[in-house]
Amino acid sequence: MSTINLIIDNKTVSVEKGKTILDAAKKINVRIPTLCHHEDLCVAGNCRICVVQVEGSRTLTASCSTPAEEGMIIRTNTPKVRNARKDIVALLVSEHNTQCTTCYRSMNCELQSLSAEYNIDNNRYLSILKPNISIDRSSWSIEKDDSKCVRCQRCVRTCAELQHVNALTVSGKGKDMKISTFMELPLNEAICTNCGQCVIHCPTGALTERRYFDRVWEAIGNEKKHVIMNTAPSVRVALGEMLGYPVGTRVTGKMVTAMKRMGVDSVLDTDFTADLTIIEEGNELLQRLKKVLVDHNSSVKLPMMTSCCPGWVKFAEHIFPEHLGHLSSCKSPQQMFGALSKTYYAEKKGIKPEDIVSVSIMPCAAKKFEANRPEMNSSGFRDIDAGLTTRELGLMIKQSGLNFAELEDSSYDSLMGESTGAGVIFGATGGVMEAALRTAYEVVTGKEVPFKNLNILPVRGMEGIKEASIKIEGCLPEWSFLEGVELRVAVAHGLINARTIMDEVAEGKSPYHFIEIMACPGGCIGGGGQPIPTNEEIRKKRTQAIYEEDMGMPKRKSHENPEIKKIYKEFLKEPLGEISHHLLHTTYKKRNHF
Amino acid sequence: MIQTENLLLELIEKHGNSRDGLLPILQEVVAKENYLSEHRMVEIAKALNISSAEVYGTASFYTYLFTKPMGKNVIRVCKTISCKMAGKQEIIKAIEKTLKIKVGETTRDKNFTFIESNCLGWCHKGPVMIINEEVYPEITPERAVEILCEMDPKHLSKF
DSSP states (O other), X not given: OOEEEEEETTEEEEEETTOBHHHHHHHTTOOOOOXXXXXXXXXXXXXXXXXXXXXXXXXXXXXXXXXXXXXXXXXXXXXXXHHHHHHHHHHHXXXXXXXXXXOTTTXXXXXHHHHHHTTOOSOOSOOOOOTTOOOBOOSSSEEEOGGGOOOOOHHHHIIIIIXXXXXXXXXXXXXXXXXXXXXXXXXXXXXOOOOOHHHHHOSSSSEEEOOOHHHHHHHHHOTTOEEEEEEOGGGTTTHHHHTTOOTTOOOHHHHXXXXXXXXXXXXXXXXHHHHHHXXXXXXXXXXXXXXXXXXXXXXXXXXXXXXXXXXHHHXXXXXXXXXXXXXXXXOOHHHHHHHHHTTHHHHHHTOOGGGEEEEEEESOSHHHHHHTOTTOOTTSSOSOSEEEEHHHHHHHHHHTTOOGGGOOOOOOOSSSOOOOHXXXXXXXXXXXXXXXXXXXXXXXXXXXXXXXXXXXXXXXXXXXXXXXXXXOOSOOGGGGGGTTOEEEEEEEESHHHHXXXXXXXXXXXXXXXXXXXXXXXXXXGGOTTSOSOOOHHHHHHHHHHHHHHHHTOSOOSGGGOHHHHHHIIIIIOSTTOHHHHHHHBOOOOOOOOO | OHHHHHXXXXXXXXXXXXXXXXXXXXXXXXHHHSSOOHHHHHHHHHHHTSOHHHHHHHHHHOTTSOSSOOOSEEEEEEOSHHHHHTTHXXXXXXXXXXXXXXXXXXXXXXXXXXXXXXOOSOGGGOSOEEETTEEEOSOOHHHHHXXXXXXXXXXXXXX
């Protein structure tokens, strides 16, 4: 690898060939402002905010899209550069809906920060904001407000490069250029998975999640209503970022206290139903293996694929409608939780299900859509009444006036508040697989999964597609058909990787028995409902926090969760039984591919 | 329907089913069918295995690729400054009066659509009118009407 030497602001720096001026500047702690640039995405070079002066060049140069060259002499902070940047920001502001005081992204907006930094206080250009731009609120998950769009196309690149969905595109050109869908269809009619990656990659308030927290406050304030909140595993390792903590801080105990103090009647854990998912899904896998290996039943599909991620589920419904048989019939932990909250919980607590408001706190935009899927009402009521994001919970905590940092830790309420480390790791890519293996292996052989400290490292990490295999040895008599079987599993995160895996499945060439798929890069810790910004470094820190949380749990295998044992004894009777089938399992529907 | 299916098959045969084939396919569909219907764009997306949004995004970028139904003949008058100074407004008035439509509209018989365009590169010989791909530089209102009436004599009497 050859090295390039250049001088930035009188400081010499060496970088690998192919690195940009922006990369080189970062290396010596020179911060060049950016807007269209995002670490996760390819270079676009369309906003020009990152211009610098390169000696010998007549014009200014965009540092994000210009490779560093040997001997370059660069200045990043001259009057010419500053004025150009100021002009660019002012022009962007001139066509922007600058109602910052009413904007959801206020104080967390890259355009707002830039205009503050470059001090666009004298309204240098008249507003040319187009009148009558309507906000698209057709989707349950995502809200699109073109009046706040700076047309950086980060969303379009996200949808194409990370997700390979291409629901968003650029239409028109020049002053008519806008971010749109096919034929300007409203988002609920577009081929959109609701993953929300566009939302966490949007620098402004143009793309945001649909917000339901006001309804939740109403319910909390209504004495007749019994409000239950369940919190997804990855929320506890990211919420802190909303409240001034460094990335990767675990705030589980404080979060639970905050929610109780906000007036939530019962603070419970989605991890409980994550553990339950493992029991149901693990048994489903074993049953499928039996049907294929012993009964040679060709209508049963292998590999089985996880179904806890609603972004992935909708993706499969759109893009691979002929192969939905591979998806586990298990509802996601959120929906299992909802269904049980209106049945089992209601019964045990002696509360009428119609008085229960079941709210989930999710790292996710797609969960909002999932909660609103018409079939998700097997309890006789909406399984989940509202799905909020980590960001919405962060805002609610701020609104509640609590001093989060000073709160003591407390633990989840019961019922359905107990969980294991296996439930926690659902929040990171590979986690569902790891949790499933910890349980399935033990069910089949009676022994712990043969990995040190139960940590199944091959399925962890940020590689797009991960694979592992475990040879099953020493089976208990009833599972003897699995003796010697090499169980092959794969894990994919980011829908672009899901597509690669699914193409193989569709061709009938998939060598795996079980595949975990999460729509978002990094899994839920990088979800579309997580704090902004989210990037590779942040995803890694949150992931680390998830595994720390797992290591700190007294029980780390789903089947050891005492509340899980209890619910089977007292309510569900058996995995995949009649009640499970009714409450915890679902079906999928074919949707438009194009 | 069978005929249109054949058209797409033919185009795929000719231009391949990779992303590179998108633009020539769009151009030929417009040449044959006058515009890109929603149905047609979805078909193209399927054939190339790309999203329909990408097809629409590409189509909407180009002025000569229509995503809305157009008349059989598309009349364009340059709206930019040189042609404006050379009197494009008079040309527009004359065309509007002859065809009884406004800029942006299509005649009821779907024979003509009239639009303004950005610079057509004929600044030295403005005002300029283009009908389909035929250029008419230094056009006068009288000549414009004459051309339209030659193309569709029924407008003759009405003028």
